[in-house]
Amino acid sequence: MAGMQDLAVKSPLYVGLLFGGQSGEHDVSITSARAIASALNQNSRYQVQPFYIQRDGTWRSPDISQQVLDSGKGLQDSELLTDAAFFLPTEVQTVDLWFPVLHGPNGEDGTVQGLLQLMHKPYVGNGVLASSVGMDKIAMKAIFANAGLPQVKYVALNRWQWQQDEQSWSEHIEATLGYPCFVKPSNLGSSVGISKVRDRQQLKEAIASATSYDPRIIIEQGVTAREIECAVLGNEQPQASAIGEITFTSDFYDYETKYTAGKADLIIPSKLPDNVTQAVQSMAVKAFQTVAGSGLARVDFFYVEATGTVLINEINTFPGFTSLSMYPKLWEYSGIPFTQLCDRLVELALEKHV
Numbered sequence: 001m002a003g004m005q006d007l008a009v010k011s012p013l014y015v016g017l018l019f020g021g022q023s024g025e026h027d028v029s030i031t032s033a034r035a036i037a038s039a040l041n042q043n044s045r046y047q048v049q050p051f052y053i054q055r056d057g058t059w060r061s062p063d064i065s066q067q068v069l070d071s072g073k074g075l076q077d078s079e080l081l082t083d084a085a086f087f088l089p090t091e092v093q094t095v096d097l098w099f100p101v102l103h104g105p106n107g108e109d110g111t112v113q114g115l116l117q118l119m120h121k122p123y124v125g126n127g128v129l130a131s132s133v134g135m136d137k138i139a140m141k142a143i144f145a146n147a148g149l150p151q152v153k154y155v156a157l158n159r160w161q162w163q164q165d166e167q168s169w170s171e172h173i174e175a176t177l178g179y180p181c182f183v184k185p186s187n188l189g190s191s192v193g194i195s196k197v198r199d200r201q202q203l204k205e206a207i208a209s210a211t212s213y214d215p216r217i218i219i220e221q222g223v224t225a226r227e228i229e230c231a232v233l234g235n236e237q238p239q240a241s242a243i244g245e246i247t248f249t250s251d252f253y254d255y256e257t258k259y260t261a262g263k264a265d266l267i268i269p270s271k272l273p274d275n276v277t278q279a280v281q282s283m284a285v286k287a288f289q290t291v292a293g294s295g296l297a298r299v300d301f302f303y304v305e306a307t308g309t310v311l312i313n314e315i316n317t318f319p320g321f322t323s324l325s326m327y328p329k330l331w332e333y334s335g336i337p338f339t340q341l342c343d344r345l346v347e348l349a350l351e352k353h354v
């Protein structure tokens with residue numbers, strides 16, 4: 001096995017690109033991975049070995065995975081491997097460094113990071129702790145509160161608690177948060193399973209929807225605010241990018257608005273007072289360090305213009321890399337084009353692993 005010093009100069013460097021995965025963000029991962037594969041392929045030192053993870057968790061070999069990357073779509077039912085036994089394709093042995101391009105549970109939440117850690121190979125991005133804490137909104141909010149990061153009011157509960165006493169929980173949510181409020185699965189992203197609710201009936205429907213994705217859910221007070229995002233890059237000395245604002249005409253920044261061209265405008269840099277920009281950047285770095293981040297993250301905020309308040313919404317430990325995504329656009333504006341960004345993430349993975 002090559003040592004880490006060797007990997008810094010090894011050519012070709014076999015980069016295992018992991019994508020797809022067992023979450024509601026499977027399709028987003030395919031789109032992110034296509035963009036990253038195409039950037040990595042521009043560097044002659046890298047030999048990209050794609051591994052597509054089916055929705056049931058089965059890993060596919062590089063030849064089939066390349067077909068998924070080329071088509072941009074998951075496999076047809078007839079092409080799926082349906083053997084329930086977990087196995088890794090033999091080509092895994094040749095990988096020098098992993099690039100997990102996975103969003104959501106069973107990919108961005110520390111599970112895959114734990115597997116890669118046990119393989120003793122460097123991997124891009126966040127480790128087990130940052131990934132798991134960043135993915136679970138209930139754990140994330142507790143740790144942010146402990147760090148003094150301001151957030152919206154929220155109520156956390158699980159499916160069993162809700163089923164025991166829907167009436168009392170509904171009254172508690174209404175008294176504590178009021179309407180509108182947002183109901184979210186604790187572990188997910190891309191707005192999958194999130195609803196904005198305005199009355200008791202919608203609350204019940206929204207909780208039924210969110211608990212179908214995750215038994216842990218969170219209900220947040222709805223704020224009227226501008227939506228601001230900041231990218232973070234680095235290991236022990238993380239840097240914040242310029243900040244971006246998202247505007248849209250839909251009710252909130254839902255899945256369709258995120259991934260349909262023309263439905264949202266990304267304003268980079270956002271036009272905010274300097275003190276607000278600086279507050280967002282320093283909170284983004286603080287959030288990253290609070291979860292023990294490494295490599296990258298995108299931190300999402302609400303700016304409540306009426307009161308001049310900045311609230312942290314969440315951290316995403318593997319943010320979207322699609323052509324519509326904020327993370328690569330923020331770095332592009334901040335002086336790091338997409339291909340260099342991918343190189344930098346590889347360097348950071350090697351640096352962390354030494």
Ligand SMILES: Nc1ncnc2c1ncn2[C@@H]1O[C@H](COP(=O)(O)OP(=O)(O)OP(=O)(O)O)[C@@H](O)[C@H]1O
Pocket residue numbers: 152182184188189190191192194220221222223224227252253254300313314316
């Ligand atoms: N408390 C809130 N008040 C107002 N709007 C909210 C609130 N929570 C969420 N939203 C709306 O829902 C969107 C998605 O929320 P959030 O970022 O928490 O979800 P997510 O699934 O983790 O998304 P992603 O990972 O893709 O950024 C926000 O960008 C915003 O438009």
Ligand SMILES: C[C@@H](N)C(=O)O
Pocket residue numbers: 025028103104188189190298316318319320321325
């Ligand atoms: C991929 C999606 N969860 C994002 O944060 O961009």
Ligand SMILES: [Mg+2]
Pocket residue numbers: 188189190314315316
């Ligand atoms: Mg998120």
Ligand SMILES: [Mg+2]
Pocket residue numbers: 300313314
């Ligand atoms: Mg978000």
